[in-house]
Amino acid sequence: MRSLQARYNRDRVMVALLLLGTALAALPLLLLLGYALIEGFTSLNWDFFTKTQKPPGELGGGMAQAIVGTIILNGVGLLLAIPFGLAAGILLSEYPEHPLNPPLRVLSDTLNGMPAILKGLLAYVLIVKPMGGFSGLSGAVALAFIMLPILAKSTESVLRLVPWTIREAGLGLGLPRWRVILSLVFPAARAGVVTGMLLALSRAAGEAAPLLFTAFGNVYMQLNLLQPMDSLPVRLYTYAVSPYDDWHRQAWAAGLVLLALIVLTSLLARWATRGRQ
Amino acid sequence: MIRPEVKTTSGNVHEELPLRMETRGLSVFYGKKAGVREVSLPIYNNRVTALIGPSGCGKTTFLRALNRMHDLTPIARVTGEALLDGQNIYERGVDPVEIRRRVGMVFQKPNPFPTLSVYDNVVSGLKLVGIRHKGLLDEAVERSLTQAALWDEVKDRLRAPSMSLSGGQQQRLCIARALAVQPEVLLMDEPTSALDPISTQSIEDLMSELKKHVTIVIVTHNMQQAARVSDFTGYFLTGELVEFGPTNQIFTNPKDPRTEAYITGRFG
Ligand SMILES: Nc1ncnc2c1ncn2[C@@H]1O[C@H](COP(=O)(O)OP(=O)(O)O)[C@@H](O)[C@H]1O
Numbered sequence: 001m002r003s004l005q006a007r008y009n010r011d012r013v014m015v016a017l018l019l020l021g022t023a024l025a026a027l028p029l030l031l032l033l034g035y036a037l038i039e040g041f042t043s044l045n046w047d048f049f050t051k052t053q054k055p056p057g058e059l060g061g062g063m064a065q066a067i068v069g070t071i072i073l074n075g076v077g078l079l080l081a082i083p084f085g086l087a088a089g090i091l092l093s094e095y096p097e098h099p100l101n102p103p104l105r106v107l108s109d110t111l112n113g114m115p116a117i118l119k120g121l122l123a124y125v126l127i128v129k130p131m132g133g134f135s136g137l138s139g140a141v142a143l144a145f146i147m148l149p150i151l152a153k154s155t156e157s158v159l160r161l162v163p164w165t166i167r168e169a170g171l172g173l174g175l176p177r178w179r180v181i182l183s184l185v186f187p188a189a190r191a192g193v194v195t196g197m198l199l200a201l202s203r204a205a206g207e208a209a210p211l212l213f214t215a216f217g218n219v220y221m222q223l224n225l226l227q228p229m230d231s232l233p234v235r236l237y238t239y240a241v242s243p244y245d246d247w248h249r250q251a252w253a254a255g256l257v258l259l260a261l262i263v264l265t266s267l268l269a270r271w272a273t274r275g276r277q
Numbered sequence: 278m279i280r281p282e283v284k285t286t287s288g289n290v291h292e293e294l295p296l297r298m299e300t301r302g303l304s305v306f307y308g309k310k311a312g313v314r315e316v317s318l319p320i321y322n323n324r325v326t327a328l329i330g331p332s333g334c335g336k337t338t339f340l341r342a343l344n345r346m347h348d349l350t351p352i353a354r355v356t357g358e359a360l361l362d363g364q365n366i367y368e369r370g371v372d373p374v375e376i377r378r379r380v381g382m383v384f385q386k387p388n389p390f391p392t393l394s395v396y397d398n399v400v401s402g403l404k405l406v407g408i409r410h411k412g413l414l415d416e417a418v419e420r421s422l423t424q425a426a427l428w429d430e431v432k433d434r435l436r437a438p439s440m441s442l443s444g445g446q447q448q449r450l451c452i453a454r455a456l457a458v459q460p461e462v463l464l465m466d467e468p469t470s471a472l473d474p475i476s477t478q479s480i481e482d483l484m485s486e487l488k489k490h491v492t493i494v495i496v497t498h499n500m501q502q503a504a505r506v507s508d509f510t511g512y513f514l515t516g517e518l519v520e521f522g523p524t525n526q527i528f529t530n531p532k533d534p535r536t537e538a539y540i541t542g543r544f545g
């Protein structure tokens with residue numbers, strides 16, 4: 001009995017340690033969130049969402065152009081990445097015998113391990129150089145490079161989770177393989193594919209480095225993809241390294257809005273795929 | 278077409294029946310290991326052929342060779358011939374998709390498409406090749422569900438999700454789905470092994486009606502089931518066809534002592 005009691009005690013100690021560890025790990029995150037909330041909220045007002053930047057040193061103004069820019073850059077980036085990412089995921093999961101399968105896997109893994117700033121450089125070489133200037137389009141391409149391997153990986157893994165019996169049933173009906181994949185296997189994985197898109201989006205949305213020399217940034221509202229375009233991370237960075245207290249607070253607010261945008265998107269997607277799976 | 282009745286337990290009357298399929302020296306290898314070896318077996322038109330034998334003897338392996346399902350298993354290799362209406366389905370240039378359209382399959386575990394309704398499951402084989410005509414699809418749904426003895430139970434909830442059906446209903450839904458594309462042959466791999474006795478009964482009952490429209494090959498490890506539903510029976514043992522003949526003869530007067538041992542329950 002003594003040993004049983006000892007085991008109970010040891011169990012309690014271990015659980016307590018575990019909780020302590022979790023709390024320690026969560027602490028910086030909570031501090032960050034709390035600080036962002038306190039600092040950011042004072043700058044979060046109607047102007048922040050509707051106005052653009054005031055001249056340096058002047059109080060007030062907002063980040064409308066950065067909010068709109070972030071939505072456009074990530075939206076276009078995702079649209080560019082989806083066809084290639086999903087196609088790659090399908091090929092990786094459904095066509096193991098295809099000659100392009102192994103090289104594609106290497107490519108996807110390489111792209112996945114490549115630092116985001118290098119993807120910016122890639123977009124710079126591919127788009128900015130030939131076009132002769134910074135543009136929203138090049139930024140969207142840089143973000144698409146970030147999203148691509150995430151989309152491919154997540155699509156591959158959710159397709160693999162679809163039971164083999166579904167494929168057999170479809171093929172046994174005399175349906176061509178591509179038809180079985182597109183109309184039967186893919187829909188069964190829909191919710192997972194959407195989750196993968198969110199993952200890709202939330203990873204790309206926070207990146208400043210690859211946008212610095214592609215989309216560049218803009219203090220004015222710009223909807224034309226061929227012109228330099230602003231984004232929340234770039235604006236956050238610019239304001240954070242500025243000497244102005246008001247801009248520092250706005251940088252925190254930008255972080256908050258970025259976070260809120262990501263949470264909002266994921267709630268929307270969850271709602272859109274509700275009732276499935 | 279004239280369909281001579283097979284009532285005899287002796288003689289070769291069944292050899293007068295028209296063939297729908299036939300295998301000649303058919304072997305299936307998984308890597309180096311043979312799953313079935315040198316099987317030659319006739320499959321008569323509008324008859325039920327049962328394949329029996331102990332677990333692991335190659336029944337499923339043989340069945341899947343009849344509509345080229347092994348194409349999907351990278352390590353599987355088929356040699357010999359499987360004829361459908363006189364044509365070897367393993368010949369160069371034969372499209373396996375076309376073969377599977379003509380030779381349908383019902384699997385051991387019910388596998389309706391989970392994302393589709395009852396209605397869409399039945400017509401999936403038609404809709405997904407581009408047939409959109411509503412009248413045609415409606416008609417196929419009623420015909421196939423009736424043939425699968427499921428129409429009365431689901432006619433008021435055709436739009437319900439397929440997964441809301443019971444296990445036995447799901448299996449009959451899979452039968453209806455296979456019938457909707459009007460195959461010439463229906464392969465059934467232990468279609469009732471996952472079902473309760475009442476569902477099993479309803480599927481056995483529909484087979485005698487079904488064989489008027491389609492030639493059936495059924496794998497079963499249940500000998501009573503083979504005796505009840507089939508016209509011909511093949512007995513498999515360790516990858517080889519030991520004996521084939523009219524079901525009556527196999528069960529009352531087996532020629533091979535190994536068949537007799539299995540039938541009388543002395544092993545297996
Ligand atoms: N995909 C496979 N890979 C390797 N061996 C297999 C595979 N499928 C079946 N086998 C082997 O082939 C033999 C026959 O199996 P199977 O046809 O499933 O028998 P049954 O349906 O009569 O129970 C068994 O020895 C089994 O282990």
Ligand SMILES: [Mg+2]
Nearest residue numbers: 336337338466
């Ligand atoms: Mg089997």
